[in-house]
Amino acid sequence: MNYDVIVVGGGHAGCEAALASARSGLKTALFTIYLDTIAMMSCNPSIGGPGKSHIVAEIDMLGGEIGKHTDKYNLQLKHLNTSKGPAARITRGQADKYWYRVKMKEIIENTPNLDSIQGTIEDIIIEDGQIKGVISGLGIEYKATSVILATGTFLKGRIVIGDVKYPAGRIGEMSAEKLSDALTKNGIVLDRYQTATPPRVDMRTVDFSKMKELHGEDHPKYFSLFTKKEKNNNAPTWLTYTTPETVKVAQDLLQYSPIVSGIIETHGPRHCPSLDRKVLNFPEKTNHQIFLELESKETNELYVNGLTTAMPPFAQEKMMRTIAGLEDAKIMRYGYAVEYDYAPSYQLYPSLESKKIKNLYFAGQINGTSGYEEAAAQGFLAGVNASRKVLGKDPVVVDRTEGYLGVLVDDIIHKKTPEPYRVLPSRAEYRLTLRFDNAFMRLLDKAKEIGIVSEDKIKFLEEAKEIVEYEVERINQISISMKQANEVLASVDAKDRFGKGVKLSELLKQKEVTYDSLGLIIDIKELPTFVKNQIETIIKYNVFIEREKTQIEKFRRLESMKIPEGFKFETIPGLSNIARDGLEQIKPLSIGEATRISGVTGNDIAVLITNLENMK
Known part of the structure; x- marks a missing residue:
């Protein structure tokens, strides 16, 4: 069987x-166990x-797909950090685990191309x-021009619960x-990582009267600009806390923790550590x-967020009995850890294509990342670029400024992390x-280049961007x-007053003043909220x-200083050994790319620039 692109x-x-490839018009196959x-x-x-x-x-x-899919199939969404500056404002949602999965499968099955x-891929x-x-695994050969490996935690995966x-x-x-x-x-180098998950309990056995009930919003800021809903789902979540007794029980039972016993030797994500950690x-x-x-609204299972552990079942039970509201909770699924193979991402180009095997792409946890969002991002970019490789087009690369x-992508390729990588605002230099x-302002040209977004949506976004630029001017x-x-x-109950005439922009800079406030003294347009916010x-x-x-601009100047492909860094005198190793790897x-490699200093960059200029 022959395909343009195969996704594993x-x-x-x-x-x-798979969706990005198929929507690019290429014959695509998605394999899953x-x-x-x-x-x-x-x-x-x-x-x-x-x-x-x-x-x-x-x-x-x-x-x-992930944004609009979450908007459709969620239990609650909430816009957070609204009192902070615009760079900090975010949305967080609880997807409906059942409907998200079922409806995504439906989309996959009904997408042309x-x-x-179902099958396990065993060789390339x-x-x-x-x-x-x-x-x-059945010995069937499937031919393809490009292949994407998105294997998650399945490569030689090992489940750990206590000493099992x-x-x-x-x-x-x-x-x-x-x-x-x-x-x-x-020739692909592999290493091992580990991640873990908490127990799930039967909500009918939980005493919610001892917990604080939390809700999302009926009208949240959705992930997709194109989501239109009269009202969003708003199922509750509940907050409780561990107690001194929880910690004492955990300390008494630490000898049974696979982290302490040495059954787990690999590193897990530091940003969501297990309770025993x-x-x-x-x-x-x-x-x-x-x-x-x-x-999900289709189940009684509750996810016990904060109680991640791979300790043995009896230890999980004992710890849970010490938490307010969970004294009589019945565990439906025990928490566990999983260890798995991953391929460190220094082996990839920014397109996510392998540097060692042409037309082979890696995406998701196989690249040493953690999180659905990070996986989806890499999958989308790999799908786009694997397709473009088949079509003879240059890859689409989003840089750190965009x-x-x-x-x-830049971080996982260039920086060494001791645990699965997670995106954080602190990792971005240009957060504002x-x-x-403002993704629609930043990435509109990239969306047009990729060509998956429909023409009517592109036109809508182009008009929105033009209005923003015109009104700002x-x-x-x-x-x-x-x-x-x-x-x-x-009119907006502001305390301050001006002592002279000003530019209208100075008035809008006042905290209490909005775009709509300006309608008192100038003609303003009826605009969508997301446009006014910009x-x-x-x-x-x-x-x-x-x-x-x-x-x-400084970043882009460094990016424009190209290093010839196949350049021999070991021939450059004056580079530190650490820098030389990183550059060669x-x-x-x-x-610009060289500056972001772990161990490369400012002095190494100066030496490199001097040698490149001398070569010219």
Whole structure:
């Protein structure tokens, strides 16, 4: 059987990759070990949060599925950090784990050009350093021009609960045992990571009277600009806390923790540590937050967020009995850890194509990342670029100045992390430029280049962007009298007053003044909320945005200083050994890229620039 693009894995990376490829018009096959777990949310069914919101909005802007899908099939959404500046504002949602999975499978099955096939891929077909297809566990050869590996936690996956350890990609599903060996045989370096998940309890056995009930919003800020709903779902979540007794029980039972016993030797994500890890690292803290979150409206299972552990069942039971409201809770699924193979991302180009095997792409947790959003982002980009490779087009690369997508890919290729990588706002240098609310302004040209977003949506966004730019320019040019300015300030109950006439933009910079407030003294247009928000933000934060623009120009100058492909860094005198090793391993194609490699100093960059200029 012949395909243009084959995707191995049906998780969030695999779904986005397969959809992007098929929507690009290419004959695509999605392989997964079990078709009924396509788009399964193995851990917390949450989407969004710091950094992750930005990624979801960016994927949506470029034509991906995760944003609008979460908007449709969620239990609650909430816009957070509204009292903070625009760079900090985000949306977080609880997806409906059942409906998200079922409806994503439906989309996959009904997308033209896309076949979904149940089967385990055990080998890859390589000819002259280029991938030509894959071989399934049944011995069937499937040929393809490009292949994307999005295998999640399934490569030699090992489930750990207490002192029990057995092969599985996640609990209840078998692992992929042979593909790792095929990759290693063909020069791909693999390592091991670990992640874990908490127990699930029967909500009918929980005493919610001892917990604080929390709700989302009826009219939240959605992930997709195109989502239209009269009212969103608003199921509750509940907040409780661990107690000194919880910590004491955990300390008494730490000897049974696979982290302590050594059964787990690999690193897990530091940003969502297990309870036993928290007790080890912060023994003095006793009131850790525990959120109980519905998994779906179709089940009684509650996700016990904050109680991640792979301790044995009796230890999980004992710890749970010490938490307010969970004293009599019945565990439906025990928490567990999973160890798995991944391929460190220094082996990839920014397009996510392998540097060692042409036309082979890697996406998701196989790249050493953690999170549905990070996986979906890589899957989408890999799907786009694998398709473009087939079509003979240059890859689409989002850089650090254009999106959190760029920060994610750039970081995993160039920076060494001791645990699975997670996107965070602190990782982005240009946070005010890369806001959650302005993805349509930043990535419109990329969306047009990719060509998946429909023409009518592109036209709508082009018009919105033009209106924003026109109104910002108009407001910056109009001068108003002191009387007009103070009239507006009085109408919004502002304390301050102007002592002279000002530019209209200076009035809008006042905290209490909005775009609509200006209608008192000038003609303004009836505009969508997301457009008005852009006008206000660009004007109110102009000084800081312009400062970032200067930094971005410097970044782009370094990016434009190209390093020839195949450049021999070992021949450059004056480089530190650490820098030389990093440069040889990653083989950067620009000075800008070289600056972001772990261990490369400013002095190393100066030496490199001097040598490149001498060569010219």
